[in-house]
Amino acid sequence: MKRIVMWVLSTITVLVLLFGYHTSTSGALATSSDVVAPSPGLPGPGSAAPSATTGDSGGSGSQDVKTVTGPVAQTRWGPVQVQLTVQNGKITNVSVVQCPSGNSRDREINATALPILVQDTLNTQSANVDMVSGATVTSEGYVQSLQGALDKAGL
Numbered sequence: 001m002k003r004i005v006m007w008v009l010s011t012i013t014v015l016v017l018l019f020g021y022h023t024s025t026s027g028a029l030a031t032s033s034d035v036v037a038p039s040p041g042l043p044g045p046g047s048a049a050p051s052a053t054t055g056d057s058g059g060s061g062s063q064d065v066k067t068v069t070g071p072v073a074q075t076r077w078g079p080v081q082v083q084l085t086v087q088n089g090k091i092t093n094v095s096v097v098q099c100p101s102g103n104s105r106d107r108e109i110n111a112t113a114l115p116i117l118v119q120d121t122l123n124t125q126s127a128n129v130d131m132v133s134g135a136t137v138t139s140e141g142y143v144q145s146l147q148g149a150l151d152k153a154g155l
Helices: 002-020 104-124 137-153
Strands: 066-067 073-075 078-087 090-098
Touching: 002 066, 073 137, 078 137, 090 104, 104 137
Parallel strands: none
Antiparallel strands: 066 078, 073 078, 078 090
């Protein structure tokens, strides 16, 4: 009889713990669809992007600058969207328009991972960037949106 009582209490305890566990995808914060401005450490739209009308001396050195935004990549932690500035066929600036921000852990991961992904994009000039350990889902969404932006830019 004592074993049965212990088994029932243990089962009830496990069920209460299991159903009481709050994941990062539950709650009011996870359903938020706010667009997140880039962090201060990330390049933003227009930062360090050369203007198409400055310094042109009239020769064949005209600057072909365009900004393209990739599609929104829906990940299980939230949307990821990338914007590129391309000048004369070269990526000169990358900004992250949207990234998962449902909780403080998402913001902490992205504050570390996104600058690495942005710098890797500028170095490789392609979507062939390494995934960031601990931010695999965000990295996959980033690459998906980046590839869409590169396709729009014709690179």
